[in-house]
Amino acid sequence: MSDWNIKDLEEWDDKIIELAKTHNLDWFPISYEICDYYAMIGNMAYHGMPLHYRHWSYGKSFERTHQMYNLGAEGLPYELIINSDPSIAYLMRENPFYLQLLIMCHCVGHSDFFKNNLTFANTGPENVIQRFKNAKKRIDSYIEDPSIGIEKVERILDAAHALSLHIPPNCKDYVPHKKRRKDLIKRIKSGDESVKKRNPDQFPIDEEIDLLSFISEMSINLEDWERDLIDIVRAESSYFMPQIRTKIMNEGWASFWHYRLMNDLDLPQKYHIPFLKSHNQVVTPHLGRINPYHLGFHLFNKIEERYGLEECFIAREVCHDESFLRQYLTEEDCFELNLFSYSLYKRDYVINEISDGEGWKEIKSSLIKQIGSNSIPKIIVREVKPNNVLRIHHEHDGRDLELGYAEKVVDYISTLWGGVVRLDTVIEDEPFEI
Amino acid sequence: MSTFKENRNVSDRSGSDRQRHKDKIDKAIKEGIHDIVADESIIGKDGKKKIKIPVKGIKEYRFVYGDNENKKNVGSAQGQDVSRGQRIGQRGQQSPGNPDKAGNKKGEEFYEVEITLEELAAYLFDEFNLPNMQKKKYKNISSKSFKRHGYRNEGIRPRLDKKETIKKKIKRRKKALKNGTLEEGDRFGFHHDDLRYRFIKEKKKPTSNAAIFFIMDISGSMTKPKKFLARSFFFLLYHFIRSRYENVEHCFISHDTSASEVNEEDFFGKGSTGGTLVSTGLDKCLDVVESRFHPSTWNIYVFQCSDGDNWPEDNDGCVKSAVKLKELSQFYGYCEIEPSEQRLAWMKMSQLSELFTPLVGENFKIAEIRKKDDIWLAFQRFFGGFRE
Numbered sequence: 001m002s003d004w005n006i007k008d009l010e011e012w013d014d015k016i017i018e019l020a021k022t023h024n025l026d027w028f029p030i031s032y033e034i035c036d037y038y039a040m041i042g043n044m045a046y047h048g049m050p051l052h053y054r055h056w057s058y059g060k061s062f063e064r065t066h067q068m069y070n071l072g073a074e075g076l077p078y079e080l081i082i083n084s085d086p087s088i089a090y091l092m093r094e095n096p097f098y099l100q101l102l103i104m105c106h107c108v109g110h111s112d113f114f115k116n117n118l119t120f121a122n123t124g125p126e127n128v129i130q131r132f133k134n135a136k137k138r139i140d141s142y143i144e145d146p147s148i149g150i151e152k153v154e155r156i157l158d159a160a161h162a163l164s165l166h167i168p169p170n171c172k173d174y175v176p177h178k179k180r181r182k183d184l185i186k187r188i189k190s191g192d193e194s195v196k197k198r199n200p201d202q203f204p205i206d207e208e209i210d211l212l213s214f215i216s217e218m219s220i221n222l223e224d225w226e227r228d229l230i231d232i233v234r235a236e237s238s239y240f241m242p243q244i245r246t247k248i249m250n251e252g253w254a255s256f257w258h259y260r261l262m263n264d265l266d267l268p269q270k271y272h273i274p275f276l277k278s279h280n281q282v283v284t285p286h287l288g289r290i291n292p293y294h295l296g297f298h299l300f301n302k303i304e305e306r307y308g309l310e311e312c313f314i315a316r317e318v319c320h321d322e323s324f325l326r327q328y329l330t331e332e333d334c335f336e337l338n339l340f341s342y343s344l345y346k347r348d349y350v351i352n353e354i355s356d357g358e359g360w361k362e363i364k365s366s367l368i369k370q371i372g373s374n375s376i377p378k379i380i381v382r383e384v385k386p387n388n389v390l391r392i393h394h395e396h397d398g399r400d401l402e403l404g405y406a407e408k409v410v411d412y413i414s415t416l417w418g419g420v421v422r423l424d425t426v427i428e429d430e431p432f433e434i
Numbered sequence: 435m436s437t438f439k440e441n442r443n444v445s446d447r448s449g450s451d452r453q454r455h456k457d458k459i460d461k462a463i464k465e466g467i468h469d470i471v472a473d474e475s476i477i478g479k480d481g482k483k484k485i486k487i488p489v490k491g492i493k494e495y496r497f498v499y500g501d502n503e504n505k506k507n508v509g510s511a512q513g514q515d516v517s518r519g520q521r522i523g524q525r526g527q528q529s530p531g532n533p534d535k536a537g538n539k540k541g542e543e544f545y546e547v548e549i550t551l552e553e554l555a556a557y558l559f560d561e562f563n564l565p566n567m568q569k570k571k572y573k574n575i576s577s578k579s580f581k582r583h584g585y586r587n588e589g590i591r592p593r594l595d596k597k598e599t600i601k602k603k604i605k606r607r608k609k610a611l612k613n614g615t616l617e618e619g620d621r622f623g624f625h626h627d628d629l630r631y632r633f634i635k636e637k638k639k640p641t642s643n644a645a646i647f648f649i650m651d652i653s654g655s656m657t658k659p660k661k662f663l664a665r666s667f668f669f670l671l672y673h674f675i676r677s678r679y680e681n682v683e684h685c686f687i688s689h690d691t692s693a694s695e696v697n698e699e700d701f702f703g704k705g706s707t708g709g710t711l712v713s714t715g716l717d718k719c720l721d722v723v724e725s726r727f728h729p730s731t732w733n734i735y736v737f738q739c740s741d742g743d744n745w746p747e748d749n750d751g752c753v754k755s756a757v758k759l760k761e762l763s764q765f766y767g768y769c770e771i772e773p774s775e776q777r778l779a780w781m782k783m784s785q786l787s788e789l790f791t792p793l794v795g796e797n798f799k800i801a802e803i804r805k806k807d808d809i810w811l812a813f814q815r816f817f818g819g820f821r822e
Contacts, residue, residue, distance in 0.1 A: 006438050006440065009438055010436075010438060013435075013436045013438075017435050017436070029435050029436060029437070030435075030436040030437075031436065031437045031439065032436060032437065032438045032439065033439050033441050034438065034439065034440050034441060035441040038446075039441060039447075042446065042447045042448045043447075045448050045451075046447070046448070054450060054451050054454075055451060055454075056451050056454035056455040056457075056458055057451075057455070057494055058448055058451045059448050059450075059451030059452035059453065059454055059455035059456070060451075060452075060455045060492065060494075062448040062451070062452055063452060063455065086437075104436075150454075158494075161494060162494070162495050162496050163496075165496065166497070285510040285512040285513075286509075286510065287509070287510070287511060287512075287514065288509035288510075288511065288522070289509045289510070290508065290509060290510060291510070294510070295510075336512075337510045337512060338510060338511045338512045338513070338514065338516065339508055339509070339510055339511075340508070340509065340510075340511055340516045341506040341507060341508045341509075342506070342507055342509070342522060343501075343502075343503050343504070343505055343506050343507060344501040344502060344503060344505070344525055345503055347524055347525045348521045348523070348524055348525070349521065349522050349523040349524065349525070350519060350520065350521055350522070351516055351517065351518055351519065351520045351521075351522060352506055352518065353506075353518065354516050354517060354518060359518075362506075363508055366506035366507070366508050367508040369506075370506075370507065370508060375499075376497070377497045377498070377499060379497055394497070398504035398505065399499045399500075399502065399504060399505040400499065400500050400502040400504075400505070401497060401498070401499065401500060402498050402499060402500035403500065405493075405495050405496065405497065405498050405500075406497055408493075408495035409495050409496060409497050412495065428502065
């Protein structure tokens with residue numbers, strides 16, 4: 001039924017590899033797994049990890065993808081590759097040959113990005129599969145433990161998932177508070193000028209954004225297995241954080257390269273038009289939204305045009321989405337992409353700015369605020385009061401929290417903390433406490 | 435350098451997580467239902483009517499931004515004209531920008547489940563069973579049902595089965611080709627013999643019958659809010675019993691100092707200013723049972739709502755009648771409606787509760803309803819203890 005077999009893929013894979021090497025791409029070996037649609041969305045639900053612990057939210061994710069697919073909302077070719085060495089990628093058996101090639105080229109781009117972009121420096125791709133496997137094993141053992149069981153495990157996982165994005169964006173390991181305090185005392189004693197004015201008894205000792213780690217260290221009510229669950233969620237989230245922070249670049253880079261490689265591959269004529277069609281589908285702008293494929297593809301092309309291909313390689317190495325846009329998004333780009341900003345005014349969504357000479361800078365800064373880790377509200381630990389009351393603080397930057405959600409998350413934090421949790425924020429320009 | 439591996443593994447890796455998610459939805463539906471069982475909008479609707487119930491609780495909550503004026507969203511409008519101040523949508527509709535990939539934005543995660551009252555009953559009453567549910571024989575009434583029973587060559591037009599007809603034609607054509615009476619490509623029309631009609635057979639079967647009696651005090655002390663609680667409760671009971679029996683009759687009896695059988699509207703609508711003789715209601719019920727719903731053929735359910743007051747001189751007669759009713763019925767539930775907290779403060783049972791307490795047993799239960807939330811609890815109290 002399909003117009004290809006594995007031999008064809010291998011044969012063309014050789015050509016792709018040869019070509020990509022001449023362009024100085026440098027990626028992890030890729031291990032492709034060919035599966036059907038059903039297995040594909042199954043793998044997608046678990047972020048492509050061959051082994052992943054179980055949680056109902058992944059079942060929900062599966063249902064959602066499945067439903068959207070059935071509604072025809074997701075007609076795009078699925079590509080799925082994980083940041084591991086070797087990179088594991090999935091090819092859907094139902095796809096026609098040209099699409100497999102396009103996806104393989106796209107995967108080379110992603111894998112190159114994983115391997116070379118500095119944001120990914122601490123993700124440990126060489127043993128990530130093993131780490132996920134170990135985490136799964138441990139969680140399975142808690143679920144099977146008659147004194148724990150799935151309900152209790154879910155109670156902690158549900159809560160930890162709610163906080164999973166509130167970790168340092170740069171994959172930094174957590175330094176326990178007690179150790180930081182000790183170090184500070186040592187430095188003060190040694191006469192270090194830069195810390196002279198600091199008080200080691202201040203708590204938390206410095207701005208704490210690593211909520212999961214903080215709770216794991218400081219909560220007095222957690223059992224060992226509960227702490228382990230929190231640490232597992234935190235570790236997984238830390239591994240995925242660079243992907244959140246480089247979505248535009250990563251997809252842009254992969255699209256930039258699949259487009260180039262496919263064009264240079266000497267494809268049989270009959271594949272060329274379908275390839276262009278699929279490519280255009282992938283990088284088409286979404287009205288009123290930002291399609292990361294579109295924006296990233298556009299920018300890498302512009303960078304090449306303006307500064308040469310070498311600059312593209314530099315950006316792919318040192319930038320994440322925020323610095324990428326800050327550095328490379330120009331007035332001309334905003335104008336060409338016809339970016340605009342809008343917000344809720346009373347009951348209507350109203351356009352505030354458009355990309356003309358006056359508006360583009362404002363739009364650029366609004367755009368930067370909504371991408372990567374900037375889309376995650378900044379929550380920091382304030383203090384632990386007597387009676388084990390944990391105070392946390394939302395650093396308000398003009399954008400109000402969704403209260404209904406915030407209340408639930410505060411409940412979740414109390415679950416983990418094992419005590420009362422208070423959050424202060426600003427709603428409609430007034431201080432607000434949950 | 436790359437490797438390719440066929441994965442023919444048919445294991446469904448997300449299967450158990452999907453089941454877990456489904457369980458949560460089911461649970462949320464059940465929980466959502468309790469909020470709406472006393473909702474005015476569903477009271478009085480018939481079983482086939484669809485109602486919408488919002489299902490919450492399966493969201494994955496995170497700290498996310500809401501919508502306020504200072505939250506500027508950026509989108510692209512390539513190929514479109516946009517201008518400052520242009521309105522592009524309304525709150526509540528799908529917002530024009532709907533970024534939801536990273537899972538850190540609030541997505542549309544509201545399940546609105548549309549179900550019929552019958553399905554709702556199935557959800558609600560899933561875990562409950564009726565005590566003493568018997569299939570009493572009945573002489574005359576049996577239910578008729580129609581069952582499909584294969585196909586016939588003759589029938590009425592609406593029952594023509596196109597698929598079977600075409601199948602027959604294809605069979606005939608294949609035979610013709612095989613026998614050489616037909617060349618490939620020749621026209622081959624329908625023949626009268628191809629026509630197949632669905633055959634419907636009437637089935638009679640004995641049914642289980644239940645008669646439900648709703649007895650309510652409509653004296654002056656039964657205020658409107660009390661009546662609304664009673665109505666909600668009766669509604670729930672009615673649908674529960676209906677979900678268990680094929681043939682259900684109901685009878686409304688209202689009383690103050692005298693009792694009468696009334697229609698549903700009057701039952702819940704009309705009030706009186708008089709005093710209360712509870713025994714009259716019970717005796718009326720006994721009368722109706724005697725004349726129309728003999729216990730040998732009907733399963734009798736009696737539900738009585740009152741605020742607990744009775745004229746003291748009626749107490750003896752009341753208990754006597756209650757005992758009689760209890761004996762002939764499958765279940766007798768007495769529900770006291772007392773919206774105020776007064777009774778609690780007095781720490782004293784009402785007259786009727788006190789009178790009825792000795793009767794409590796397998797098929798006689800007492801429940802109290804003070805507010806909407808109690809309705810479900812009262813229901814559980816009545817039927818929660820029986821398991822099949």
